[in-house]
Amino acid sequence: MQYDKILADAKSERDWIVDVRRRIHRRPEIGFDLVETNRLVTNVLGELQVEHRSGIAETGVVATIGSGDGPCVALRADMDALPMQEEADVDFRSEIDGRMHACGHDCHTAMLLGAAKLLKGREADLPGTVKLIFQPAEEGGAGGDRMCQEGALESPKVDRIFGLHVWPYLPTGSVAGRSGPLLAAAGELEITVHGRGGHAAMPHACIDPVVTSAKIILELQTIVSREIDPLESGVVSITQTHGGSASNVIPPSVQLRGTVRSLTMDGFRFLQKRVTEIATAVAEVNGCTAEVTFPGHDYPPVVNDEGLWEFARGVAGEIVGSEAVEEMPPVMGGEDFAFYTQQVPGCFAVVGVGNPEKGTGHGLHHPKFVVDEDGLPYGTALHVAFALGSLETAD
Numbered sequence: 447m448q449y450d451k452i453l454a455d456a457k458s459e460r461d462w463i464v465d466v467r468r469r470i471h472r473r474p475e476i477g478f479d480l481v482e483t484n485r486l487v488t489n490v491l492g493e494l495q496v497e498h499r500s501g502i503a504e505t506g507v508v509a510t511i512g513s514g515d516g517p518c519v520a521l522r523a524d525m526d527a528l529p530m531q532e533e534a535d536v537d538f539r540s541e542i543d544g545r546m547h548a549c550g551h552d553c554h555t556a557m558l559l560g561a562a563k564l565l566k567g568r569e570a571d572l573p574g575t576v577k578l579i580f581q582p583a584e585e586g587g588a589g590g591d592r593m594c595q596e597g598a599l600e601s602p603k604v605d606r607i608f609g610l611h612v613w614p615y616l617p618t619g620s621v622a623g624r625s626g627p628l629l630a631a632a633g634e635l636e637i638t639v640h641g642r643g644g645h646a647a648m649p650h651a652c653i654d655p656v657v658t659s660a661k662i663i664l665e666l667q668t669i670v671s672r673e674i675d676p677l678e679s680g681v682v683s684i685t686q687t688h689g690g691s692a693s694n695v696i697p698p699s700v701q702l703r704g705t706v707r708s709l710t711m712d713g714f715r716f717l718q719k720r721v722t723e724i725a726t727a728v729a730e731v732n733g734c735t736a737e738v739t740f741p742g743h744d745y746p747p748v749v750n751d752e753g754l755w756e757f758a759r760g761v762a763g764e765i766v767g768s769e770a771v772e773e774m775p776p777v778m779g780g781e782d783f784a785f786y787t788q789q790v791p792g793c794f795a796v797v798g799v800g801n802p803e804k805g806t807g808h809g810l811h812h813p814k815f816v817v818d819e820d821g822l823p824y825g826t827a828l829h830v831a832f833a834l835g836s837l838e839t840a841d
């Protein structure tokens with residue numbers, strides 16, 4: 447396999463990729479409701495004469511390039527933005543108040559469209575099929591799960607899948623990943639503590655859910671510190687407390703919200719079980735009751751297939767130089783790429799877009815998040831190389 451021309455080809459498309467990325471960046475959309483983004487993606491695929499199906503998981507798109515049958519390698523990009531106000535000082539800033547591409551999914555979509563362009567130029571030589579999966583609702587909506595349920599991995603059947611995330615914490619031109627768990631199983635938690643409200647001057651006539659919720663918050667801290675093996679990882683964070691409307695009123699209830707994370711599904715279920723037991727018991731001894739729920743979609747951990755990470759590391763080394771490919775420790779963030787890796791062997795990796803001179807010091811989900819757009823052709827090149835290398839080595 448000749449990998450050396452791939453990066454040069456991707457770099458020659460740099461302005462095209464960046465233009466696509468900025469068009470998406472200006473018009474961020476949330477969840478499954480990606481009407482404009484879907485239109486842009488399908489228009490670009492149409493211009494490239496790439497066969498595609500739209501309307502999978504509402505606004506998802508699956509494109510195919512190659513022979514139409516196996517072997518089949520899939521490349522995945524997410525397309526959704528976040529409900530937050532952009533504060534980045536860029537001239538292609540979000541035109542929609544309260545919405546921002548702060549996780550780089552605009553970059554992911556543009557990098558994969560760049561790969562579509564390059565792969566289309568090599569279509570006649572492809573010994574199999576490359577499937578390009580553009581999915582909605584990565585940020586909490588489990589769009590990847592819906593894509594799988596609605597057949598994104600079928601006809602032709604996907605043998606392996608790759609995903610990339612832009613990573614402002616690593617310099618442009620570098621790549622990182624690991625074998626095994628890379629990102630955490632993650633889910634939300636919600637606890638409503640019910641007491642009995644009344645006059646704040648007569649606490650004895652009330653059952654105070656504020657004090658009880660404070661005790662629950664503190665007691666939850668011992669799950670990770672006292673019940674989990676120190677060499678394993680877990681997160682239980684209470685991130686929101688809501689209750690009360692006046693300084694002289696004890697409210698009837700208090701609501702707590704937060705997140706639970708672990709690198710294994712067993713660990714994740716254990717944390718959920720202990721949160722429920724502790725909140726319920728602490729509430730009870732204080733005369734309150736606690737309703738504990740885990741709303742939203744629980745994301746499984748992203749677990750990289752060992753052989754595929756070995757493969758991806760080798761291929762990435764051919765593209766960026768082996769000295770620019772790193773093993774990274776797991777991160778407790780969640781990623782719904784996990785749903786694909788539950789179905790087929792997969793590998794998720796991160797691609798550097800960090801460059802202090804371009805103000806990329808703000809992390810993902812920050813209102814001032816910016817990327818070094820010179821990193822995007824690397825993402826495109828990696829997608830192409832993962833696809834070509836996979837089809838070449840398939841039996």
Ligand SMILES: [Zn+2]
Nearest residue numbers: 549585810811
């Ligand atoms: Zn995100």
Ligand SMILES: [Zn+2]
Nearest residue numbers: 549550551611
């Ligand atoms: Zn993301």
